[in-house]
Amino acid sequence: MKKRGYSPCNIMINFFKKTFKNGWDSFWRQGFLTFATSLVIFIAVILGTALFFFQGGVSYLTKQLQDKIDISVTFKAEVARDTILGIKDNLLSLDQVKKVDYISSEDAYNAFVTAHEGDQYMEALSLLGTNPFLPALRIQTKQASQYKEVSEYLAKDEYKDLISEVNDYKRGVMIEKLTELTKSVQILGLSLTVFLSLIAVIITFNTLRLSIYSQKEEIEIMRLVGAKNSFIRGPFLVQGGLCGFFASVISFMLLTIVLFLFNAQLTTLFMGFDCLDFFKSNILLIILLELVVGVGLGLLSSYFAVRKYLRD
Amino acid sequence: MIEFKNVSKEYPPNLVKESKVALQNISFTVKPGEFVTLCGRSGAGKTTILKMISCEEKPSTGVIMFNDINTLDVKKSDAYLIRQKIGFIFQDYKLLAYKTVYENVAYALEAFDFNERLVRDEVMQVLELVGLENKVNCLPRELSGGEKQRVSIARALIHRPEIILADEPTGNLDPYHTREIVKILLKINESGSTVILSTHSRETVNSLEKRVITLENGRIIRDEEKGVFSL
Numbered sequence: 001m002k003k004r005g006y007s008p009c010n011i012m013i014n015f016f017k018k019t020f021k022n023g024w025d026s027f028w029r030q031g032f033l034t035f036a037t038s039l040v041i042f043i044a045v046i047l048g049t050a051l052f053f054f055q056g057g058v059s060y061l062t063k064q065l066q067d068k069i070d071i072s073v074t075f076k077a078e079v080a081r082d083t084i085l086g087i088k089d090n091l092l093s094l095d096q097v098k099k100v101d102y103i104s105s106e107d108a109y110n111a112f113v114t115a116h117e118g119d120q121y122m123e124a125l126s127l128l129g130t131n132p133f134l135p136a137l138r139i140q141t142k143q144a145s146q147y148k149e150v151s152e153y154l155a156k157d158e159y160k161d162l163i164s165e166v167n168d169y170k171r172g173v174m175i176e177k178l179t180e181l182t183k184s185v186q187i188l189g190l191s192l193t194v195f196l197s198l199i200a201v202i203i204t205f206n207t208l209r210l211s212i213y214s215q216k217e218e219i220e221i222m223r224l225v226g227a228k229n230s231f232i233r234g235p236f237l238v239q240g241g242l243c244g245f246f247a248s249v250i251s252f253m254l255l256t257i258v259l260f261l262f263n264a265q266l267t268t269l270f271m272g273f274d275c276l277d278f279f280k281s282n283i284l285l286i287i288l289l290e291l292v293v294g295v296g297l298g299l300l301s302s303y304f305a306v307r308k309y310l311r312d
Numbered sequence: 313m314i315e316f317k318n319v320s321k322e323y324p325p326n327l328v329k330e331s332k333v334a335l336q337n338i339s340f341t342v343k344p345g346e347f348v349t350l351c352g353r354s355g356a357g358k359t360t361i362l363k364m365i366s367c368e369e370k371p372s373t374g375v376i377m378f379n380d381i382n383t384l385d386v387k388k389s390d391a392y393l394i395r396q397k398i399g400f401i402f403q404d405y406k407l408l409a410y411k412t413v414y415e416n417v418a419y420a421l422e423a424f425d426f427n428e429r430l431v432r433d434e435v436m437q438v439l440e441l442v443g444l445e446n447k448v449n450c451l452p453r454e455l456s457g458g459e460k461q462r463v464s465i466a467r468a469l470i471h472r473p474e475i476i477l478a479d480e481p482t483g484n485l486d487p488y489h490t491r492e493i494v495k496i497l498l499k500i501n502e503s504g505s506t507v508i509l510s511t512h513s514r515e516t517v518n519s520l521e522k523r524v525i526t527l528e529n530g531r532i533i534r535d536e537e538k539g540v541f542s543l
Binding site for chain 1: 366368389391392393395396397398400406407408410419420422423424427467471
């Protein structure tokens with residue numbers, strides 16, 4: 001027989017062309033199996049995306065909670081504004097400190113007036129005739145666990161005579177509980193991600209295995225006509241990859257539609273976490289994640305499912 | 313070309329079956345260009361011999377040489393190199409149901425890195441040889457048993473193998489189509505290919521007047537030039 005008369009490069013291109021064509025044909029030919037496999041991968045992709053949003057939501061809530069926690073340091077009335085601002089600068093130079101706000105006694109008074117306009121507290125305040133509020137610093141740390149270190153820093157001798165009160169001890173229990181809660185939610189989220197991802201992989205693998213089992217005889221014929229393992233495996237990988245690709249595309253479209261239509265309800269449901277905003281700011285990552293999960297699952301499952309028959 | 317030296321094959325027991333001896337110490341040689349008929353009842357070991365030639369099965373003991381290559385030394389991943397020298401014809405045709413006649417035959421060539429034009433020329437040539445040039449676009453379900461078997465033969469021939477292994481190719485056919493298939497096999501043999509035909513059909517064996525190896529319970533009981541069916 002005339003031999004190929006083909007350069008290695010052409011052989012390679014020809015191989016990929018044929019592999020893709022055979023995989024594409026199988027993808028369309030096996031309508032029901034393709035649908036079932038794509039559906040399972042779609043669920044896995046949706047699950048993966050939901051877990052990504054879940055992690056985003058957890059981070060958002062954690063941040064929200066942390067932003068609500070602070071240490072309030074009240075200074076004695078005679079301490080000068082410049083001294084307090086000097087302490088503020090010292091605090092800001094600490095690695096643990098994220099933000100320090102100076103609240104003068106006037107600011108505190110005005111804020112009280114705004115909050116309690118016309119109520120009984122205002123009457124009590126007017127009876128005093130003076131501004132009873134002391135200047136203060138409101139400190140936020142980068143992590144909830146760092147409040148203790150900051151309060152220890154403020155307990156130094158040089159600040160003792162200047163500070164009227166540090167209220168971290170009152171909030172200490174709450175801070176610790178929130179820190180624990182944050183950690184627990186993150187661990188739970190991570191465990192859930194790993195567990196559900198594992199289930200998705202197993203289900204996808206088994207669906208594809210059943211699909212490939214139905215083509216067992218075809219694989220046998222391919223082997224008997226002298227096809228290389230790579231030639232046999234190729235179309236199955238393409239088929240699995242295509243199922244994953246379409247599952248990812250459909251999942252992305254569905255996600256986009258749902259977010260645009262129901263973002264207000266979702267934001268309320270997730271305690272202020274703006275899913276659409278999260279989606280927009282992570283869109284490339286989400287596309288990549290969905291493609292990696294979908295196509296990756298399809299390819300890996302096909303590879304392992306067909307391997308069994310090529311080993312026999 | 314093919315040499316079996318004291319080959320035995322025993323299938324180990326499993327949950328549902330006891331161990332089974334398929335071949336017992338058999339030896340024979342097939343020279344290039346020979347037409348050999350393996351004759352025997354069901355379970356005599358005919359198919360096992362064909363599977364061993366194509367490296368689908370390994371012998372439990374003994375040696376099988378294929379073109380001076382010991383098949384025991386052939387890795388599973390390299391078995392395709394042996395199979396590319398073989399053309400298979402099966403009793404149940406083993407055609408890909410969703411592919412047309414043309415695609416079924418072309419598939420065997422596609423596995424060999426041939427370009428599309430060459431594939432088209434070769435496929436049309438071989439379909440003419442088996443008389444199916446007018447059925448190129450038919451699916452297997454649209455063909456008769458004899459036509460299906462001719463597609464199977466075309467597929468086996470397309471890469472011009474050194475050897476044709478035909479496992480009961482006429483088992484599902486009526487006498488008319490059986491004669492047709494036998495004629496094609498003889499034509500293939502005349503063109504230089506070695507043919508090993510496994511059958512239990514008395515008429516087929518007797519009409520060929522070629523070498524006959526008769527098997528019984530995994531043993532060769534006769535090996536005759538121009539033999540006849542004698543079971």
